[in-house]
Amino acid sequence: MALTTAGTQPSLGEVAGIPLPATTVDNWPQIQGFKAQSDDLLICTYPKSGTTWIQEIVDLIGQSGDVDKCQRAAIQHRHPFLEWARPPQPSGVEKAGAMPRPRVLRTHLPAQLLPPSFWESNCKFLYVARNAKDCLVSYYHFQRMNRTLPDPGTWDQYFETFISGKVAWGSWFEHVRGWWELRDSVRMLFLFYEDIKRNPKQEIQKVMKFMGKNLDGAMLDTIVQETTFEKMKANPMTNRSTAPKTVLDQSISPFMRKGIVGDWKNHFTVAQNERFDEIYRQKMKGTSINFCTEL
Numbered sequence: 530m531a532l533t534t535a536g537t538q539p540s541l542g543e544v545a546g547i548p549l550p551a552t553t554v555d556n557w558p559q560i561q562g563f564k565a566q567s568d569d570l571l572i573c574t575y576p577k578s579g580t581t582w583i584q585e586i587v588d589l590i591g592q593s594g595d596v597d598k599c600q601r602a603a604i605q606h607r608h609p610f611l612e613w614a615r616p617p618q619p620s621g622v623e624k625a626g627a628m629p630r631p632r633v634l635r636t637h638l639p640a641q642l643l644p645p646s647f648w649e650s651n652c653k654f655l656y657v658a659r660n661a662k663d664c665l666v667s668y669y670h671f672q673r674m675n676r677t678l679p680d681p682g683t684w685d686q687y688f689e690t691f692i693s694g695k696v697a698w699g700s701w702f703e704h705v706r707g708w709w710e711l712r713d714s715v716r717m718l719f720l721f722y723e724d725i726k727r728n729p730k731q732e733i734q735k736v737m738k739f740m741g742k743n744l745d746g747a748m749l750d751t752i753v754q755e756t757t758f759e760k761m762k763a764n765p766m767t768n769r770s771t772a773p774k775t776v777l778d779q780s781i782s783p784f785m786r787k788g789i790v791g792d793w794k795n796h797f798t799v800a801q802n803e804r805f806d807e808i809y810r811q812k813m814k815g816t817s818i819n820f821c822t823e824l
C-alpha cells in the first residue's frame with residue numbers, strides 16, 4: 530500500500546504496519562528467508578544514526594587498521610544492506626549470500642521484522658543509537674537529497690511525519706525501544722552516536738573487544754584518526770560521492786552533512802521542542818535508555 534506520493538519521487542510500502550521502501554516490500558519473501566550464520570556481525574541502526582561511521586570503524590578493525598584495504602570499495606558496497614533491493618542489481622540478500630564468511634552485514638530493520646534466522650543463529654548484533662532530535666534533522670536533509678525516498682516536504686511537515694513514524698523504517702521510538710529491550714538476551718553491543726563523538730577511542734575499543742580483536746595502541750590511534758567526520762567527509766570511499774546523482778543529489782545536501790550533536794537546536798522551534806519532549810516522554814515511558822542531546 531502506498532503511504533506517500535510526492536512529485537516523481539517513490540512512495541513507501543509497508544510490512545506489518547512499518548513503512549519501508551516499496552522495492553524492499555516487493556522483495557520481502559527473499560529477505561525473510563535470509564539464512565544468518567553464527568559468525569555474522571549485523572550492524573543495526575535506525576536511519577541516520579551513524580551507520581556509515583560504525584561501518585568504517587568495524588572495517589578498519591577487521592583489517593587491523595590497514596587504511597589501504599578499506600579503500601577496496603565504497604562503503605555502501607563493503608557490507609551488504611540486508612533489505613536493499615533494486616532489480617536488476619543483486620539484492621542485499623544475494624550479495625550477502627555470495628560473500629565469504631565471516632560476514633559483516635547491515636540493516637535498518639526494526640527488531641520485530643528481522644529475518645528469524647538471525648535469532649536462531651546466535652550471531653553478533655552491533656546497534657548504534659542516535660538521539661531522536663538529531664536523527665530527525667539528519668533524516669530531513671537526507672530525504673531532500675535522496676531520490677529513492679519520498680520528498681520530505683517542508684520542515685514543519687516533516688516534523689509531523691517523523692513523530693508519527695510515517696518515515697521509511699518506521700518510528701524512531703519503537704525502533705530504539707525494540708532493540709534496547711533485546712540487548713541482554715542476544716550477543717549485542719549497544720552504542721550511542723553521542724558517546725562515539727565524545728570519546729571515540731573508548732567506544733572503538735569496545736567494538737574491538739566485541740569483535741574479538743586485539744589491536745595495539747598505534748592501530749587504535751590510526752582508526753580514531755581515520756574515522757573523524759572530516760576524514761570521512763574527504764574520503765571518496767566513505768562520503769558516498771560514488772553514488773549517482775539520480776540516487777543521492779549531494780548538491781542539495783551532502784551525505785556527510787555536519788556530523789555533530791545538537792544540530793536540532795538550529796531547526797526546532799521552541800514550540801516544536803516542547804511538543805517533541807512531551808511525545809518523547811510518552812513514547813519512551815518505562816525504558817531505562819538515556820540519550821544525550823548536546824555535548
Ligand SMILES: Nc1ncnc2c1ncn2[C@@H]1O[C@H](COP(=O)(O)OS(=O)(=O)O)[C@@H](OP(=O)(O)O)[C@H]1O
Pocket residue numbers: 574575576577578579580581582663666667668670671756757758759761784785786787788789792
Ligand atoms: N565520522 C563521522 N563522525 C560523525 N558523524 C558522522 C560520521 N560519519 C557520518 N556521520 C553522520 O552520520 C549521519 C549519517 O548517518 P548514517 O550513516 O546512519 O546514514 S544512513 O542511514 O546510512 O543513510 C550524518 O549526520 P548529519 O551530518 O547530522 O546529517 C553524517 O554526517
